Amino acid sequence: MPPSATSAPARTVSVRPSLILVGAGEHAHVVGESAEMSGWTVLGCVDPQRPARRLPWPWLGDDAALGSLRRKHPQTQLILAFAGAGRAQAAQRILDWEWATVIDPAAVVSPGARIAAGVFVGPLALVHVGARIGAHAIINSGAIVEHDVRIGAFAHVAPGAVLGGGVTVGKSALIGLGASVRDHIRIGASAIVGLGAAVVGNVKAGTTVLGVPARPVKVAPASAGTDGGPRHTECAEYERKHCPSRPAEAGATEGERKVSDVSDVSDIVARVQTPNRKNRKER
Ligand SMILES: CC(C)(COP(=O)(O)OP(=O)(O)OC[C@H]1O[C@@H](n2cnc3c(N)ncnc32)[C@H](O)[C@@H]1OP(=O)(O)O)[C@@H](O)C(=O)NCCC(=O)NCCS
Numbered sequence: 398m399p400p401s402a403t404s405a406p407a408r409t410v411s412v413r414p415s416l417i418l419v420g421a422g423e424h425a426h427v428v429g430e431s432a433e434m435s436g437w438t439v440l441g442c443v444d445p446q447r448p449a450r451r452l453p454w455p456w457l458g459d460d461a462a463l464g465s466l467r468r469k470h471p472q473t474q475l476i477l478a479f480a481g482a483g484r485a486q487a488a489q490r491i492l493d494w495e496w497a498t499v500i501d502p503a504a505v506v507s508p509g510a511r512i513a514a515g516v517f518v519g520p521l522a523l524v525h526v527g528a529r530i531g532a533h534a535i536i537n538s539g540a541i542v543e544h545d546v547r548i549g550a551f552a553h554v555a556p557g558a559v560l561g562g563g564v565t566v567g568k569s570a571l572i573g574l575g576a577s578v579r580d581h582i583r584i585g586a587s588a589i590v591g592l593g594a595a596v597v598g599n600v601k602a603g604t605t606v607l608g609v610p611a612r613p614v615k616v617a618p619a620s621a622g623t624d625g626g627p628r629h630t631e632c633a634e635y636e637r638k639h640c641p642s643r644p645a646e647a648g649a650t651e652g653e654r655k656v657s658d659v660s661d662v663s664d665i666v667a668r669v670q671t672p673n674r675k676n677r678k679e680r
Pocket residue numbers: 480537555556572573574589590591592593594605607608617620629656662663665666669
């Protein structure tokens with residue numbers, strides 16, 4: 398009997414459409430690798446500038462290239478592959494494309510969780526039963542999103558962060574590396590939970606909290622980007638390229654200053670170390 402005529406059981410191979418990464422930095426490398434490992438064919442990345450960092454996929458040009466790419470690859474999907482501010486703007490700017498949801502094969506996602514379009518779930522992350530993840534959110538490597546957690550659109554749960562059952566995370570908030578949030582706590586939109594913090598009380602929108610237990614610090618308005626999302630080094634770079642006319646660059650308005658314009662950033666630590674009654678109330 399020729400090899401082709403054996404009675405081996407047919408294998409099911411899931412065929413996914415091809416994928417374009419929006420962004421060409423470190424996070425794009427991570428997203429692209431997870432995508433390939435879960436069966437996507439990564440066509441390349443779009444970014445305003447040719448990436449300095451060598452990626453395994455070609456640079457396809459800036460956003461303007463998307464027009465011809467769309468005609469050539471009508472089935473292709475996109476994912477925002479940079480973290481932080483500017484993501485909501487990019488999603489608004491890039492219309493007519495279907496957004497891919499990329500889940501690393503080493504992530505665990507409960508069949509009872511709901512994940513919106515454009516979400517990235519990294520390796521070793523857990524999204525438990527009843528969790529709802531909003532569009533374009535990032536559940537990064539090893540993050541634990543316990544049962545019934547709600548995550549708003551564009552929020553970022555950084556590597557190793559742990560969200561207890563029933564936690565709510567607002568739109569564009571950042572839960573920093575290794576931070577823990579007690580069950581049923583509410584984190585407001587565009588809030589920042591600093592890396593390593595332990596959050597035991599609700600956090601107001603736009604507030605930054607640090608430490609164990611986490612205390613609010615003087616809000617550095619410029620910690621938020623133009624879409625209210627927190628700024629990271631990489632996204633600040635992306636935003637500079639994508640949004641050259643943002644107010645922070647051209648005479649900032651109150652609430653939109655650059656981080657470097659905030660004279661009292663060091664106030665952060667002072668207030669963490671000596672939290673006063675007002676801080677406790679605001680938490
Ligand atoms: C909270 C945070 C946003 C502050 O960033 P920043 O505004 O750039 O502040 P700086 O790094 O300049 O630090 C300012 C001061 O706060 C202190 N600080 C910063 N982060 C802190 C934290 N998480 N806990 C306690 N203190 C912190 C710094 O030591 C510094 O103190 P100093 O002035 O005495 O030197 C940032 O530290 C953070 O936690 N980011 C999250 C990172 C993350 O999770 N990235 C995801 C990668 S995938």
